[in-house]
Amino acid sequence: MAKKTIAYIDAIREALREEMARDPKVIIMGEDVGLGQGAFTVTKGLYQEFGKDRVIDTPISEESIIGACVGLAMAGFRPVAEIMFNPFMALVMDPLINHAACYRYVSGGQVKVPMVIRTLVCQGRGAGHDHAPFYASWFMHIPCLRVIVPSTPYDAKGLLKTAIRDDYPCIFYEHIDFYPRKPNLGEIPEEEYLIPFGEADIKREGSDVTVVAILTGVKASLSAAEKLEKEEGISVEVIDPRTLAPLDKQTILNSVKKTGRLVVVETDFKTAGVGAEIAAMVVEEALEYLDAPVKRVATKDIPISFTNEKYILPDEQAIVKAVKELVLK
Amino acid sequence: MAKKTIAYIDAIREALREEMARDPKVIIMGEDVGLGQGAFTVTKGLYQEFGKDRVIDTPISEESIIGACVGLAMAGFRPVAEIMFNPFMALVMDPLINHAACYRYVSGGQVKVPMVIRTLVCQGRGAGHDHAPFYASWFMHIPCLRVIVPSTPYDAKGLLKTAIRDDYPCIFYEHIDFYPRKPNLGEIPEEEYLIPFGEADIKREGSDVTVVAILTGVKASLSAAEKLEKEEGISVEVIDPRTLAPLDKQTILNSVKKTGRLVVVETDFKTAGVGAEIAAMVVEEALEYLDAPVKRVATKDIPISFTNEKYILPDEQAIVKAVKELVLK
């Protein structure tokens, strides 16, 4: 298969463009997505290519943007909304949780609600308590939602295309660290491809400890793994679930059965976060294989401020420390 | 100490009345709380007693009700808002999460945001997908929030009074099963009392298995425990954390260290729910004491419908089954 190199941000735009070209029912909505070319230029050019009826600049009305997506989706369209920063998801919980997630089931299967919300995890930039946090576990908790956390250009494109075609509401997280082109290049096939939901990717094989990591945690875990290999001779397996709902439990369980040790790495708050669910799942289904306590490497349970990210977000060092604590004692 | 018998609903009203009489800064706000005497009569009589300026009937504007509470609280008042059904919390996430929870910290300690949101868990009544669910883990996830889950008249009164005096935003859950007077009587002191946050109550002592249960799960666990004792000779310890944030980890850990087995009982959705956090916490801090996998007895991960509650909400039988699976095999 022919390959090409692409940046993360371009992979997302390519997925949007391909799906819009393929299916006239795909509609983009959000603040500044059209004329203004997107707050971070992700949708650049699409307004010119597909026109203002398919790339819709909205008022600052998050709740109604997502509510309108529910209506559009029920009416047979496939809206892709942009919610500029992840904490703004707090504004759309009613249409998303009480409506989008439930209408298929509660209507007795009469309608479906295919929609995607792209939203930005803006951490490490001093964006503050109402722009930086990341609430993925809220959405894992809700039946019938998809939670997608791509960490590479390949995953981003393939999963976004799947999300647009999926018949359930999908929350698609992008991390601001992935937007700059230079450090975020990756290979993807020239031809069209899709990545199914619920298939974790083993980003590195190992035998001593399993690290389940998402988004920026993946890269940090991979470099921690390298360091641990080199300096301590510890063999780390790094698993990127890529979708948190559905979650590929089997790949995680298989790995833990092999290594006997689990660290979950994420940049969401620790308590009742993504790591809690993964730890609980493993302890329910594979306790007998665990040779050491599960460790959650996550953001400290303190509001994110203008300046405290460097102290509270987890980093490579925190991963190294957690792995060592599990393996060396 | 002299005691009196009181119903759950009256205990809540008594706490409100006492605190309003004690502190003129305590204000009640919400839909139909005043003239209409409360959707479920919880606030009955307070409008007549304290007047319309202290028991404020609001428009149907949940987001602004809670946002106004943030303002009132910053200005030195102690608002107690009512959000009629728990899923309506989806409407107030921005003022609650992005503002109430953060302003003390982010202002550098200049302001505090003392406020209480009373909200109803309306399960088992066919109230449907947008009236019945229960999202406590969302709030456990957020730093600087209190999550309060009283299961007896005694706990309800003592914890509500503490919540009103506490300087952080408190979410106070009431369960509709607790409202009818007859089956919900309990003893409380004649004199004033408060219950500190973060102190679990061991509702029954036991040695074979620890059951951590909240709200209606407590009663179900107690009768399951009785049955298990009688029929199987299994000794069950039932712990009611009473507040999920702060969580009394020590009492839970001590119990697990004694019993070696843990079941968490709640009526929230299972995935990424309250049980996930408690299981993860135990496995992080006391793995070596666990003799069996942790079990989460919770609501099935399916939208709640008009008629499916009898199939998806956990009941006494589910608890019995979980305990037996842990102890007997």
Added chain:
Amino acid sequence: MLEFKLLAMKKLNNYHPKSKVRVKNKNLIGGFNMEKEILIKIYQNIVLLRKLDEKLIELFTAGKLPGWIHPYVGQEAVVAGISPHVRKEDFFCATHRGRAFHVVKGTPLRSFVAELLGKKTGVNKGRAGEMHITNWEVYSTSSGIVGATFPMAVGFGLACKLEGGDRIVFCTFGDGASNRGTFHESLNMASVWKLPIVFICENNLYAQFTPSRLTTAVSDIAQRASAYNMPSKIVDGMDPIAVYEAVGEAVERARKREGPTLVECKTYRYHGHFYGDKWETYRSPEEVEAWKKRDPTVTFKERLLKEGVLTESLVKEIEGRIDSQIEDALKFAFESPEPSLEDIYEDL
């Protein structure tokens, strides 16, 4: 002690200066400028809605109806007045009190009543109950969250616009709902994007147990349309012809793609917010009685009889037919099975 004031009907007029929707000064008593079938359709719907609700209340009181019930009794002229304008393919958003509209829109009475009883044969397999019905055969839906249908209506309106054609959206809501932020966000969007939506406010003066005057800065919800440069009109919601005409003009604007309209219908619910609430705490019996004097099942019938549109025998025939339809639906519903454990895993 609480004081009650008999709320006077406000002068009915237009608010939007550029409004294309004008009050016609037609003397209705002197003859209807409408086809006879339409008048009879409206009358039938009034009777159907009234009888259905009375039956449901009877069942509820007897403990045979699960859940709560929000009676529509008193407000029937609104939905009946809208009904002749609605096409099968039009979208419709109902409220927690709008249950019966799904029937008017075309939901079979059998699967409708079965749904209210939580039966597997219900239009939503017994998953919706009275407050959450969706019948996508006829594109009608609803929400138990007050105000949540405004943005859904915007989505439907966008779909109509993108599809072309003359499909439109009906969105009914209460006076209380007009205080939700979604009202504002969505009416703004509807206006900016010129969406084919007819917003119909059923202003019954109360939101649950609270009189609107305590919570709502305007007594005419129609006044709010000017915040969106949207035409609006106020009509007597106890008069189905007034509703029919105002909504008709709004529908015409929408089908011609001239944009959304807000029609406010002044109406009243005779029962409590849900059946059995203590409505004496928040309104006076005199007020209720005053409104009942204008009951459409009486006043509209009399008008139609006087004008010769109805005859006593036709009235009997209509009532009889509706009674037996309801009986048939009830029988069907009561005999239907409840959802089983396996059923709950369907459609996931």
Added chain:
Amino acid sequence: MLEFKLLAMKKLNNYHPKSKVRVKNKNLIGGFNMEKEILIKIYQNIVLLRKLDEKLIELFTAGKLPGWIHPYVGQEAVVAGISPHVRKEDFFCATHRGRAFHVVKGTPLRSFVAELLGKKTGVNKGRAGEMHITNWEVYSTSSGIVGATFPMAVGFGLACKLEGGDRIVFCTFGDGASNRGTFHESLNMASVWKLPIVFICENNLYAQFTPSRLTTAVSDIAQRASAYNMPSKIVDGMDPIAVYEAVGEAVERARKREGPTLVECKTYRYHGHFYGDKWETYRSPEEVEAWKKRDPTVTFKERLLKEGVLTESLVKEIEGRIDSQIEDALKFAFESPEPSLEDIYEDL
């Protein structure tokens, strides 16, 4: 290709029929009906805000300012015109662009600039940055969530009402914020409860990268006040005296407990939404130039010079004083320590 249209200034007038706030037909050039100190205070604030923002942009461009910056340049006449009416005990809600208002309200320049630099000596210990400043010494706060301050203002307004006295609330916001549901919910509450709030819209024609005309059904945000029976007024936001007068009347109403008012100021930001955006994609250079011709640092200064309120030497003195205050604050801020690891655990 995208087309640009020079947006003409709308006729400035009142919307609310019952408005007590009337446009005075005072010929301002022929002499100010105001005390000299107030005029100078306004002028000083314009200069301070301009110089401060220019300095911050300079630092930002040099990579010395963390985070983003939303420049206020061009809009200074609004906050400066408000400033003489504001008392220390009044509440104030600022926006993401309202940073500088905290200074006008009384925040020392040192701890203000230290905050922007994320220093421990900042007014919020370096936890807030430009968008989230709270200075509770002077009851000013802000939010990074557009529209979130509306309900907070309602809470402050309730507090003022419950306390008695004549304390009031100022709530500034943008044209874009007026499309948030909270605008609607909160203005309704403010009106129903007659809260002492002055709502001040800074209509700069854009919300981030989107022209208001694409997203907002009215071009005059003041028109929305009628949905809440609230008086409103539109003024030229490039003219600090027009702002001063309109806000003054609104303040008077509020202090007398006559209820809230909405004042709309037509204004413009010369820079992008945040500094460095590509504003050429969404507006024309001609439009920017046309607005710059009305720059208050020039036009207002000239008026004051002409009227003899200012002299060239006083101008120099004011500029010099402000320059050195800013320099002093910068020096203080740059020399201040950053928060340490232990600091992050404070105030939990």
